Every structure is written in structure tokens, then in C-alpha cells.
Amino acid sequence: MPRPLAIPQDIKDTLLDDNFWSELKEIADAGEKIMPEIVSASRKRGDSGTLDQRIQERCEFARAGMKLMALTTGSHMAKGFAPLCNPPIPTGMMHCIRAIERIVRKEYTPGRKSADFSKLAYLLKRVRHLLRVYYNFIVARQADDDLVFCDWETIFDVGITLHQVGLCLLLDPPRLRAVMAGGGKELESFLLDEELDVGAFRVAAIQVEKIVEADPESEDADRVASSKLERAAEADLAAHTMAWFMGDLAVAFFLNEKDDSDADEKRWAAKATKRLVHWSTSPTLRDAIGDPLTDAMRPIYWTTTALVKFCQAGGLGALFGDWVNSSGQVLCGEILEKLPDAAWKNQTPTSLRHVTREIQFKLTHEGDGFASDPILIDALFKMYKHYGLAPFHKGAKAEKSRDPIVFHYIERQIKRDGLEMRTPADWRRLLDSYINMPRSVNRRYSWSNMTISGKWDCLEYYGCSNGEACPERKALEALREQRVRGVRDPAVEQRLEKWGAKPRQCAACGWTAYCSSECQKVHWADHKPDCLKKRKRA
Structure with missing residues (x-):
């Protein structure tokens, strides 16, 4: 018998509750209505008007995104523990926030140095501390x-x-220069050196996930425990809340660097570039800060020279990540459609892996049919044009059993058939063949990507199409029942691997696979009607 998945009872109850699905549909319908507002707001640059008007226009994207979040998690509407007072509680959150706003926005006078700038580092650290206290x-x-x-x-x-x-600081470079001069090394360290506080729970969740992924004998119960920890970590919005501000400042430093910049500005820009690339391409940090960073990075995406510079510094994967999974995906898709070829130059194996990881994520969530998307085709064409098969090989090695096998398939087809892949049309044909790949081939690739534990768990779904009548499967099921975690038998594992790795494919339809000619003959009576249908459709 197949091993039951270790799904917690509370999740089972939720999935069986009709109200859950009706509420989910209501949320989805409401989200569809908000999306045009989000897309429209994402394109607003705040290029004209007073400084305050420009700030408010830029903030429309954040406000539209907040409406969507309020429909789903509601986490952005979380209230503080203390009542609001007028004036605010001394050294409380709103006292600090209003002091920062007053010092930077309301009391700044061009050309005049303010002693209050030296207080900003303390105030920002106090805000960070109170966010951590709250989310702990x-x-x-x-x-x-x-x-x-x-x-x-x-x-x-x-x-x-x-x-x-x-x-305010991003749109007014002289003000930013004055604030940095008055804030000194302590402010620079806070803005450009200190790590974002993603929370101990999130760090633990990532560590557990890595342990589970690395353990070849990890089981469903391990993955469920890991996902529970991850769900708990998602409630921590400490870094998320500060991400707009931190992102705005990093982008400001990045954009402000000019040929005639002084040593301070060049140092700030170098640090900001490194931080932006790290924040925007690290899965851990993207999970923690998400859309606020996408929002903050829009000025880079809007400016071709800045975008090329950022991509060549290692940030190409960030643009793909925002196209794949952010509230700015429509905007980023429009930018990718016009992405200059120069943006693909000077990439490293790491930066290209960021791109392939995002493509895998997109295919996972939108299905293999997405492989025909023109943006994806162009990306694969340019990646191969500049770097050959190396990034595809690395992407294939990173594919797991639950991932699409697109890079595995591409690498194998190009090597096996000697494909030259000189034009986007060549890539379109290859990806069409991937989309129409027989299920038996897909299953064989997926089997090769599984851990040993995954293979034992999936005996019923991979390998031989003869199902329960397959004698080798029955033998393997019996061996599975004798398994003891931590005790491995190489001969048995080799037998298991061989059973699922190279099955005999039905030559007529290509959709079923068998571990032996005997199983294929036994199953023919059951398979024949379906085989004829598939051949007619082909």
C-alpha cells in the first residue's frame, strides 16, 4: 500500500471545508479586481510635481499592494500592543517614526547642517529593535x-x-548627501553594512529546509515539519516593514554615483550595489522582504543604463525574480521584453544560476505550457548565446523531483542531437518538443532527480505502468517495508534505481513505460484503447 502523506489534521480539515474554498474564491475574485490598480501604480514614476506630490505618486504602488495583502493574509493591518497617544509614548515606535520624518522631511533646509541628523542612526535602530520585539x-x-x-x-x-x-532622500540627492554627512559612520553602517533582521525563526526554517533537502532519506513527515516552520516564519514582517526604506536608500546610492562622484559617494554606491544584488537574489531575503524591495528597485528597472549596470553586477536574476513572483511582474515583463543584450554580459555562474532558478520557479507554478512564453524563449536563447551549455547543466543538476525538468531536457537534447540553437526559432522548436514530451520520458527524468527516500515513497507513481501486477514492484514494496532509516543497502538501492531509471517505452504512443517486455505484454489489453486514442491525436 502507498504510504500516506503526513498531512496534519488541521490542514486536512481545512481542505475538506466547503467554506474554505468559497472564501478562497471570493479572495481570488477581489484580487482580480485590484490587479489593474496594482499594474497601473507600478508604472507611476513620480517624475513631475512638487517633491511631496512625487513621493505620494511613488507610494501608490505600495498602497495598492497593501489592499491585496489585506485581502489575503491581513498581516499588514497588524496593530501594535500599546494605544496611540498624543503626543506619542517617548521612545515608542510612533515617537521614533515621527522624529525621523520630522528631521528628514519637515525641518530640512538646503545648505544648513542639522545637528539632528546625528540622531537618525539611534532612531532607526530603535525602530528595528521594536519591530523585532513585536514579531518575536x-x-x-x-x-x-x-x-x-x-x-x-x-x-x-x-x-x-x-x-x-x-x-524623499532618493528624489532629493543633496538632502541625502547632507543627511549622510550629518549622520556619520554610525548611519552609514546601519544603512550599508548591517544585515537585515529577518528573524531567528526564518533563519531556523531555512536551515531545517536545507537539512531536509540534503538528507537522501528525508520523508514526508520531515518535509511537513519543515513547511510548518516556514509558515510560522512568514508571519515575521520585521524586515519586510523596513524594506521600503532600506531599499530606497540603497537604490539612491546606486543611482547617484557619477563619473565625478567623490570617494564617499563611490564607497556608498559600491556597498549599495552589493547589498541590492544580495537582497534581490537571495531566496531567504526575498521571502522576508518581498514586494517592498521590488517597489524600491523600480527606478533601476526604468533606466536602461542603470539596469544594464545592475544586471552586469549580478542582479539579472532579480529582474527575473520580480517577473516571476512579485506584484511588479507585469512591469518587469515589459522591461524583459526590451532587455538589451548588454545586460547578459559579465554574468557569473552564480548570477546565471539565479536566473535558471527563477525560470524553474515560474514553470513550477504556471505549468510546462509556459515554456512557449516569448520572454522565456529569448532568455534561454541569450543565455546559450553568451554562455553555452554551462548554465543549463548547472540548472539541470539543481532540479529536484518536484521541479520541471526543462534544463535537464534541454541539455540532453542539445548534446544528443548536436543541435546548434542559433536563433530564437530554434529554441521555440526545442521548447515545443519539451511541452509535448511523452509522460514516460518526463517521469524518467523526474525519477533520476529524486532522493532515495523519494523513490521509495513514489513506487506507486513511477517506474512500471503495469501497476500492482508488476512483480518487480511487488518485490520492491516488500523491501520497502523492511527499510530502517539510517541503514542503507547499496544493492537494494541499485535495484530500485534501475527499475525506475530506464523503463521500456511504448513505441506506438510514447506515453507508457514498463520495466520489462513481460509487463508490457501483460498490460497491453488495458493500454490498447488509450494507446489508439493517443496515436490518433498525434
């Missing part, structure tokens, strides 16, 4: 005396106010 309690119920200073109406109010401050 939300995620892990860790109480802290400073919870009484968490006095906001919604957590989005904190993030959007910081975003407005960040945009």
Missing part, C-alpha cells in the same frame, strides 16, 4: 518589556511612513 512575540510568543512601546495603528503605517522618508 507574534511568531514565538516571546514576551519583552518593550512591547509597551509598540504603539502603531497598523504595521503598514510604519512601513509606508519610512518609505516616504526613503523616497
